Amino acid sequence: MDPFSAEGELLNLHNYFHQGQFQQVIDFDTTDLSPENATPARVLSLRAQIALGQAEDVIADVQGEQEPELVAVGALAELAAENEVKAVKIAEKLAQESADNSVVQVLAGTVLQAAGKSEEALALLSQHQGNLEAVALIVQIHLQQNRTDLAIKEVQAARRWAQDSLLVNLAESWVGMRVGGEKYQQAFYVFEELAQAPATSSTQSLVSQAVAEIHLGRSEEAEAALEQALTKDPKSADIIANSIVLNFIAGKDAKELISSLSNVAPNHHYLQDLQEKSALFDKAATKYSAKVA
Template identity: 60%
Template sequence: MDPFSAEGELLNIHNAFFQGQYDKVIEHDTSSLSASNQTAAKVFKFRSRIALGEFEEVLAELEGEEEPELQAVKALAKFNTEELEAAVEDIEELATASGDNATVQVIGGIILQRAGKTDEALALLSQHQGSLEAVSIIIQIRLAQNRLDLAIKEVTAAKKWAQDSLVINIAEAWVGLRVGGDKYQQSYYVFEELAQAVSTSSTRTLVGQAVSELHLGRLPEAEVALQQALDKDKSDIPALANKVVLTALTGGDTAADLSVLEAEDSSHPFILDIAEKNELFDKAASKYAAKVAS
């Protein structure tokens, strides 16, 4: 078996996963891969199935698996079945026992961040040894913290050793959307090129294009991209969240869009932020409510 050919096969699976081409990842023939690469490919396949909503099926298939990588994937599937506390406990135990495992670091970082344990997530991810996905998740966390300076620092450092990486290029595009200015157009080009590189654009790519279009003020184009994403997956959370933004920018009533987003993900930061602001508004308004004499 040609090791370079096998390595190329794993790279194809890796790239397809990060392009959001989950069906292609699942269908990919991995019979020529080495044992270690078989495990890596298996992780991508299971994660793709989780992304497509096959939580219970993945849990059933991973019952009894002892490899840290597959235990981490099992925790991710469990997290998506609303067994949140159990999943967090599982991943914290794995982080203690196998914190040096790249898959444990990545999936653990994802679960811990989504569970609101940002410091734990960053501590685990920071142990990585050249993991591009770990870097990309750290960047996402920094953006969520509004620490653009630290996100830029991560991108700059990663580009010194991973200049042509698809993962880092995508992460840099998201950072560019926060930097603004001419970076909006540069970010758009990344998603456009990504869409042209694959036969069928994924929801992830389409949402990236739509967000770029929104920042560039090209609302009709953003609407087309978002609708294409929702045609592919009507439950896609990023597409639904950005549809709320688009509706607001075009002067429409966002109530229906918000209702759909909340039904799909009641704990989405957008939903929680709006609920918090509504509560603050009601408290402020109550101070000025007319007092009726008894």
């Protein structure tokens, strides 16, 4: 295969992955790729399997592999399989031994951040050399830290050397959703374009579009996008969680959706937060008692 063609195919594979087209990544024919491109393609395919809930299969697939990229995939799969201690142990070892590897930076960084080790994750990710996935993850971490200022700086810096990148556009949209105002509309346009294009439409794009619609006060449009996403993937925890939020905003009963989320992802952060807030409310309520004349 022509090297320029192979590079283009790999770029397409990356775009499919970041657009949430995970099955297309898995089904992608890699037989004609060079050995140099075969490993990155395999890594993306394995990551797509993890995203589709096939973590145990991926763990079995990479068992015994020595390449840092595949060991890093194993760490991510262990995290998805709720083996966090093992995942962190692998990630920290990789961070010490293969910190200059772009795949290690992103996947080990993801594991460390998920385990609450933000500073370790940022220290690893900051060693990247033009790794847009690392940039995107750094932006996400800063947003989780409520450091929108640092997220903005990261996006602005990346924009100077990756002007038309899908990941930069997405990262800029994530920041826009935090900044608000006219940035909501700008972010909506990016998500809408991805959601409506037949070649790139995915549940992730639809959910992002719906969240932007919610911020823009367009509840009916947000509901339509989430219903479309649920039709494609009725067991997606993130779609269900966002549907719950929309129901509360619209004043609708969300008990059935909460029950669905509990069945699909009992440890989902939304449920944990809801339980925490309910406990705090009950505790505060005990300080007050009804006074009967």
